[in-house]
Amino acid sequence: MPRWPEDSRRRLVDAAISQFVDRGYAESTVENIALAAGVTPRTFFRYFADKEEVLFADDDDLLPLLIGVIAEDTGPVRADVQMRKALGTLAAAVESRRDLLKRRQRVIDSHIALSGRELAKQARWQKDVTTALIGRGFPPGQSEILAAIGFALFRQCLHAWLADDGGPGLEARVGDALSGVRSVLDVRSSR
Amino acid sequence: MPRWPEDSRRRLVDAAISQFVDRGYAESTVENIALAAGVTPRTFFRYFADKEEVLFADDDDLLPLLIGVIAEDTGPVRADVQMRKALGTLAAAVESRRDLLKRRQRVIDSHIALSGRELAKQARWQKDVTTALIGRGFPPGQSEILAAIGFALFRQCLHAWLADDGGPGLEARVGDALSGVRSVLDVRSSR
DNA sequence: ACCCTTGTGTCACTTTGTGACATCAACTAT
DNA sequence: ATAGTTGATGTCACAAAGTGACACAAGGGT
Numbered sequence: 001m002p003r004w005p006e007d008s009r010r011r012l013v014d015a016a017i018s019q020f021v022d023r024g025y026a027e028s029t030v031e032n033i034a035l036a037a038g039v040t041p042r043t044f045f046r047y048f049a050d051k052e053e054v055l056f057a058d059d060d061d062l063l064p065l066l067i068g069v070i071a072e073d074t075g076p077v078r079a080d081v082q083m084r085k086a087l088g089t090l091a092a093a094v095e096s097r098r099d100l101l102k103r104r105q106r107v108i109d110s111h112i113a114l115s116g117r118e119l120a121k122q123a124r125w126q127k128d129v130t131t132a133l134i135g136r137g138f139p140p141g142q143s144e145i146l147a148a149i150g151f152a153l154f155r156q157c158l159h160a161w162l163a164d165d166g167g168p169g170l171e172a173r174v175g176d177a178l179s180g181v182r183s184v185l186d187v188r189s190s191r
Numbered sequence: 192m193p194r195w196p197e198d199s200r201r202r203l204v205d206a207a208i209s210q211f212v213d214r215g216y217a218e219s220t221v222e223n224i225a226l227a228a229g230v231t232p233r234t235f236f237r238y239f240a241d242k243e244e245v246l247f248a249d250d251d252d253l254l255p256l257l258i259g260v261i262a263e264d265t266g267p268v269r270a271d272v273q274m275r276k277a278l279g280t281l282a283a284a285v286e287s288r289r290d291l292l293k294r295r296q297r298v299i300d301s302h303i304a305l306s307g308r309e310l311a312k313q314a315r316w317q318k319d320v321t322t323a324l325i326g327r328g329f330p331p332g333q334s335e336i337l338a339a340i341g342f343a344l345f346r347q348c349l350h351a352w353l354a355d356d357g358g359p360g361l362e363a364r365v366g367d368a369l370s371g372v373r374s375v376l377d378v379r380s381s382r
Numbered sequence: 383a384c385c386c387t388t389g390t391g392t393c394a395c396t397t398t399g400t401g402a403c404a405t406c407a408a409c410t411a412t
Numbered sequence: 413a414t415a416g417t418t419g420a421t422g423t424c425a426c427a428a429a430g431t432g433a434c435a436c437a438a439g440g441g442t
Contacts, residue, residue, distance in 0.1 A: 008389080008390085029427090029428065029429090030428080030430090031428080031429095039389095039391090040390075040392080041429090041430090042390080042392080042431090043389080043391080045429085045431080046389080050430075051428095051429070075382065077379065078378070078379050079375060079376050079377065079378045080377070082380065113308075115311045116307030116308050116309075116310055116311030116312075116314075117304075118307075119307060119310035119311060119314060120306045120310055123306060123310060124303075133380075136380050136382070137380035138378060138380045139378065142375050144347060145344070145347060145368065145372065145375050146376075146378075148343040148344065148347050149344075149375075152342070153339070153340075155339070156335060156339050177336065181340075181376070184270060184333050184337060184340075185269075185270050185271040185274075185372070186271070187269070187270045187329060187330065188268065188269050188270070189270070189324075189328035190267065190328035190329075191265060191267065191328040199420080199421085221398070221399090230421075232398090232399090233400090233421080233422070233423080233424095234420080234422080236398085236399060237420080237421080241398075242397090
């Protein structure tokens with residue numbers, strides 16, 4: 001049992017987001033963040049591999065949830081049903097954190113390197129989800145495509161949800177997107 | 192007309208990839224790369240915003256091609272036809288560079304920050320493609336989803352193509368993936 | 383009391399990235 | 413041709429991001 005537990009970590013995350021939001025990401029130094037959290041810069045880098053990671057570290061909690069909901073049932077399922085369940089669960093888990101996520105997204109969108117990190121993290125999730133789908137009994141090749149499309153849709157909905165105050169909830173958006181994915185390929189351009 | 196034209200830039204790219212491949216990305220310093228190319232580190236950073244960018248700078252040529260092929264026709268098209276044409280053109284443009292791309296992909300896959308950069312670049316392309324699709328007459332919301340799915344599929348095929356020596360060509364893979372995307376949602380798991 | 387673990391600090395160092403200014407060859411215009 | 417301009421590069425100084433090695437101190441267990 002740690003002597004001074006995760007307290008420092010949380011203070012670092014809070015200090016980092018605050019500074020990113022009101023000074024800008026590039027203008028915030030790790031030194032300032034660390035001092036604001038009451039630790040030294042060296043401690044920052046013990047918790048987070050680099051300055052970017054402090055924005056994404058908390059997401060790691062969600063992956064086990066996603067994998068769990070894929071693995072929990074047994075018996076044959078149709079892919080779109082499985083996908084609806086998995087993405088719906090993920091959406092529900094995130095729904096309550098909209099304010100925090102929106103602040104974070106503003107920071108991410110302000111610097112290209114950060115969008116890259118966000119996508120890289122999702123790509124690693126996608127690999128694990130693919131593995132879970134294969135474990136669940138889907139053919140490997142199609143599991144990859146399912147996971148790829150699933151994440152693409154989820155990203156899409158997430159960003160729209162964060163950008164559109166007062167619009168439909170995330171879970172609803174994900175549901176709609178899934179319903180529409182089949183027909184979108186049949187849409188025709190108007191000119 | 193520049194006095195010493197793009198020569199330095201090309202030498203820098205070559206030197207960088209060589210060093211990344213045989214020393215590893217993290218172990219290669221910008222200083223070494225620059226000296227190997229016969230310039231100073233300062234010059235490296237004039238051509239490339241950072242150490243990562245040297246791996247991706249050449250991709251910028253492909254975006255105009257992609258946008259062009261979407262914009263060139265007029266008249267109504269079905270989305271899947273448009274997508275097949277665009278992704279097919281992109282695949283064809285890349286097909287001949289497999290060796291180079293494969294070397295590069297090994298470097299990218301060896302460090303997470305690099306996959307992030309790759310994805311961030313594609314995300315910016317995706318935005319431009321979405322705009323092009325809207326300009327072509329597709330409804331905005333569906334243009335976004337089309338672009339998202341298109342890129343997800345292309346990435347998928349690209350990586351499979353690079354990983355699988357002697358397998359089908361990239362263009363063929365992209366064609367197959369597009370044909371299968373509709374039915375993949377109906378697939379059932381085996382348990 | 384003793385060790386052992388664990389989170390943190392300190393220090394020195396490399397690497398990345400930038401701003402300001404100097405240089406020098408080639409092109410341009412008179 | 414002479415002068416001025418332009419553009420790529422070099423030089424220098426410096427801030428910020430990371431890292432490795434070692435020290436220290438508090439708590440827990442034997």
